[in-house]
Amino acid sequence: MSLGKLKNKYFYILISFTGCIISIFSFGNTFAQTPYINNVFNPAIKSVEFYNTAQVGAFPVIDLNSAEQLLLAFDDLRGSYHNYYYTLEHCDHKWNSSNLSVGFYMQGYQDDRIIDYQYSTNTMRKYTHYEVKFPNENIKPKISGNYILKVYEDGDQSKMILTRRFFILGSKVGVGADVVTPNLTQLRQTGQKVNVQINYGGLVVQNPNSDMRVVVMQNERPETVQINIPPTYVRNGQLIYNDINLNNFAGRNEFRRFDTRTLKVNSERIGRIYRDTSYAVVLLIDPVRNSPDYLFQFDNDGRFYILNQDGNDARRDGDYTYVYFNLAAGSLPSQGSVHIIGKFNDYCIDERSKLEFDAAVNRYFIKLLLKQGVYDYEYTWVDNAGKADDIPVEGSHFETQNEYQVLVYYRPPSARWDELVGYRLLNTAKK
Template sequence: MPVVFFFYLLFAVSLLQAQSPERVYRSGIRSVKLFKAGDQSASPVLFLGQPDQLELHFDDLDASIKQYYYTLQLCNADWTAAQLPAFDYLKGFITQRIQHYRASSGVQTRYMHYQALLPERNSGPTRGGNYLLKVFLNDDTAQLVFTRRLVVVNKRVAVSAQVLQPFNGNLFLTHQRLSIGVTPQQMPMNAFSPQEIKVVITQNDQWIRARTLDRPTIYRGNFYEYSDEEQTLFAAGQEWRWFDLRSIRLRGDRVQKIIDSDTSARTDIFIQPDTERAGQLYLFYRDLNGKYLIENIDQAQPHTQGEYGWVHFSLRPAGGRRYGGKDVFVTGEWSGFELTDEYKMDFDANLGLYTKAIYLKQGFYNYGYLTRSQTTADPTLSFENTEGNYWATENEYSVFVYFRPFGARADELIGYTRVRSGFQR
C-alpha cells in the first residue's frame, strides 16, 4: 500500500508540473473572471494568514452539467513551473470540485454558469508566490479547460513605489517611470543579498508586458532602491476605450446599433467606429484600466440572466491603410490579454477598416487596440499607433518582490504594492 501511494503522489506531481500559459483552451468557455471576493475590479491577490478569498466565475455554452475541478500550480517569478511537489505549497486536497452552478434563465442563450470561492476552508496555498489556477474536467488534469494567474503574498518586506516622468527629453511627454524602494521588516541587517531579490512590475495587470528587475540601482544596509529609468520605463498609453452593454433593450453608451434576429437567437451589437488617437488631444476620464464588469440592468441576476451577443469592433487607421508588417488585436481583461486569432482583427480594404466580431456577455467593458510586429524574432507589443501615449494617463502599477535564497527551488513572493499615476492636470 505505501508503494502504491508513493507512485500516486509521483504521478500527481508530474501532471501539475506541466506549465500552461494563461488562456482558455475550449471555445465554449466564456466570461472567465477571477477577482477578490466582492469586487469585480480587484486583482486576484491573496495574503498568507488573512481570511480573504477570490471569486471565480465562468460560463459553459454547452449548458449541460459537468464535473469541473481546479488546482493551483506554484510558479516562479517568470511563471515557469516551480520544481516543488504540490504538498510543499498546498494544504488540504490538491484538487477541488466546483460545486456551485446554475443554468441561465430569461435569456435566449443557453449556458451553465459556474462559480467558486477559493481557497476553500482548510485548504489552499501555504507559501507565497505566483500561482496558476488550472480548471479541468472530471478530475483529470489532462483535460485542461482554462488557466488564470493569481498571486499569494507572504509579506516580509515593505514596498514603496512612485510614478514619475522620465528624465529623457524624448520620452518626457509619452512615458512613465517608477521609483521603487524595498525594506525588509523585522529582520537582521543584510538579511538579503541583492542577487536574491527580484522585482517585477506590471502595468494595468498586463503580465504579457511585465518588466523584471534583477539588480537594485542602489542598496545600503536593508534598503534596496530600483530607479533605473531604462528598467522601469513604460509607455503611458491613454485612457481605455469603453462601451456600455448592460442592456440589449436600450442602446448604452458608445453602442451604435443593436440587431436582434427574429429567426434565431443571434444578437449583433455594433460599437461606434473607432479612429486612431495617436497625436490627438489627450482627454482624461475615469476608466477601469482595461477591466470589465458583468452587470445587467435588464434582469436581476447578471451572472445567470445576462445575454450574449456578437459585438462588432471597427478601427479606421490613418488614411484607411493597413499597418505595414503589423497585426492588430482588440484586447482587454475580458480577452485574458490573449493575442490569438479570436481577437485578431481583419482588414477590409474596401472600407479601409480593421473589423472583428467577438461573442461577449452583457456588462460594462474597457478595451483597446494593440499592434504586434509580424517580422521581428521577438514580436513587440505596442499601443503607439492605435492609442498613442501621453505622460499624464492614469495607469495602475503592481510591484511584486520575490526572494530566492541560494539553493532554493522556487521564488517566494515576499512583498507587494499597488500604485496609481496621479499627476497634476
C-alpha cells in the same frame, strides 16, 4: 511549431498555445518548462472572472493564512452540466513550476470539484454558470508565492479548460513606490517611470543581486512586466531601484469602452442593437488615436464587469451578444494586422483577436460573442515579424491614468522556491 535561430547550444522556440505565443528555452537536450499564462483552452468557456472577493475585479492577490478569498467564475456555452475540478501549482517569479510536492505548498486535497453552478434563465443564449471560492476547507495554500490555478474536466488534467495566475502574499518587507516623469528626455511626453524602495530590515539578505527580485507591471498586463535586478543602491536595510533606465513604461492611452448593461436602449458607444435569434450590437466607428494630444476619458484600466440592468442576477440572466467592432484604418501601415485586446481576452494576440480589413471602406472589422456588461478594450498593431505594439493605433501620453503592480520576491541561496514578501498597488491618479 516553428523553429527559430540556433545560437551556440541554446534553442529558442515559439509554439502556439491555443493561439497565444509562449517561449520555451532549452540547453542541450533538456527543455525548461513552459511558463504558465492566463488562458482558456475550450472555446465554449466564456466570461472568465477571477479576483479578490474584497472588490469586484481586484488584482488576484491575498494574504497568506488570512480570511481573504479569491473568486473564479465562468460560463459554459454548451448549456449542460459538466464535471469540473480545480487544483493549484506553485510557481517561481517567472511563472515556471517550482517543482515542489503538492503537500509542501498546499493543505487539504490535491484537487476539488466545482459544485456551485446555475443554469441561465430568460436568455436567448443558454449557458451554465460556474463559481468557486478559495482558499476553503478543501484547498488552501501553505506558503507564499506565485500560483497557477488549473481547471479541468472529469478530474483529468489532459482535459484542461482554463488557467489563471494568482498571488499569495507573506508580507516581510515594506514597499515604497511612486510614479514620476521619466528622466530620459525622449520619454517625458509619452512615458511614465516607477521608482521603488524596499525596506528589508526583517530579512537576511546576503546578496541583493540573487536573493531579491522586484517585478513591476502596468494594469496587470503580463507583456509589460519588468524584473528589477540588481538594485541601484543598497543602504541601511534598503534597496533602491531608481536607475535612469529602470522601469520606464509607455503611458499609453485610456482604454476604449462600451456598455451593454441594457439591450433595450443604445448606451455608451452603441450604434445599433438588433434582435433576431440572438442579439447583435454594432459599435460606433473607432478612430485611430495616435495624435500627440491627450484627451481624458474614464476607463477601468483594461478590466471588464459582467452586469445586467435588464434582469436580477447577471451571473445567470445576463445574455450573450455578438458585438461588432470597426476601426477606421487612418494612417496605419499597409503591412501587418490589427488585434483587439483587453482583460476580457487575457490580452491574447491570436487569430481570435485579429480584425479583418475591408479595403473598400478602409476599415478593420471583428465580431466577438460577449456577455452583457461594461468592457474596456484597445487595438494593437502587429507587424509581419509578429511584433505587437499598441502605440501606433492608440498613442501614448504621460498624463494617462494607469495602475502599477509592484511585487517583491525573496529567495536566499539555500531556498527551493520564491517567496512573495511584498506588494504595492500604485495609481497615477492617487498620490
